[in-house]
Amino acid sequence: MSTHSTANLSANASHGPLTGLKIIEFAGIGPGPFTGMMLADMGADVIVIDRAADVARASKYPRAASNRGKRSIALDLKSTADREVVWTLIESADALIEGFRPGVMERLGFGPEAVEARNPKLVYGRVTGWGQTGPLAQAAGHDINYVALTGVLSTSARQGQAPVIPPTIVGDMAGGAMFLAFGLVCALLEAQKSGFGQVVDAAMIDGVTAMSGLMHQMRSNGSWMDQTERNFFSNSSPFYEVFECSDGHYITLGAIEPQFYAQLLRLLNLDDIDPTLQYDARHWPQLKQRMATTIHQKTRAEWQSLLEGTDVCFAPVLSLTEAAEHPHNKSRGLFVDVNGQRQPAPAPRFSRSVARSPSPGALCGEHTAEILAEIGAHRTRT
Secondary structure, X not given: OOHHHHHHHHHHOOOOOOOOOEEEEEOOOOHHHHHHHHHHHOOOEEEEEEEHHXXXXXXXXXXXXXXXXXXXXXXXXXXXXXXXXXXXXXXXXOEEEEOOOOOHHHHHOOOHHHHHHHOOOOEEEEEEXXXXXXXXXXXXXXXXXXXXXXXXXXXHOOOOOOOOOOOOHHHHHHHHHHHHHHHHHHHHHHHXXXXXXXXXXXEHHHHHHHHOHHHHHHHHOOOOOXXXXXXXXXXXXXXXXXXXXOOXXXXXXXXXXXXXXXXXXXXXXXXXXXXXXXXXXXXXXXXHHHHHHHHOOOOHHHHHHHHOOOOOOEEEOOOHHHHHHOHHHHHHOOEEEEOOEEEEOOOOOOOOOOOOOOOOOOOOOOOHHHHHHHOOOOOOOO
16 A cells, blocks of 8 residues: 555545445445445545455556545455455444345345344445346346436437437436435434344436436426427427537527526527517427527637526536536536546535545555454455
């Protein structure tokens, strides 16, 4: 372990509202590591159990942002001695995170029932795409599939075009990692009262469906239309859309409310358009074309100068690089520099507690000797 990373961990050990919690994370991909990162950002001691066989391969890659603030121990789960190390870690932990297909942890011997027998108070966090049960539980899948099955992918469709949703954000991170983190904290709080842990089953399809609650509510009261040509959320209207500027860049408008739409028309010098007909979808195609023509007369920067900060619900479409330089994002410290790598800052923020300053992501097996020494297993490992 480097002096730099040791200093970082020591300096940040007392920071964050989750300081004092110990989380064991079985190495995986996607939402599991992201959940662990969020908990580590908030001060939890997150120990990743990596595979000893991955140490050499992992050393060829940069430190992963999803491992920031964590420690890594590399173990061979086929080794009796290393399995005892895992049990020692589990017995002293508050929670466990795993993201394998249903049944894998049971086959490894570290399923919920086995863990409960050794640490009844531990909260067992499981994140999968399809869930622990159901006809698709054992099927492979990815973010795009989970978002599609819930019906949410269809809500991003434009008339005559295939629906598109940004990769990994809605299914993996929002529907999976965020709900797993929320469930873990809920169960940890309950365990403080009851003295018992429980299994948190965070299926991405459950989380995505839960997040679509507002759309289902709108559908039930008639304000959500499955027909894209009548649904302003489907980019069919002139007031909720992405428009191209004269320089090839794009801006977004979301003037849903009547007063915001009226202000938009004024600022675009479209005074002859009747704002009271905003939701008459029969006029949308013509108005949208006129809006597009108007916006294409100026650059993105010119529209920013005119519209940004007003109530027309405006934002420029920025690249990831540009987003880090926007004054609003800079003022909030949305991004941090971690060992020369730009990363999103910890979120959310608290009025009293301070989140841990992100340190470089742990390398596979980087803290093996340190963790073994902590639990009294003084053995040399690679």
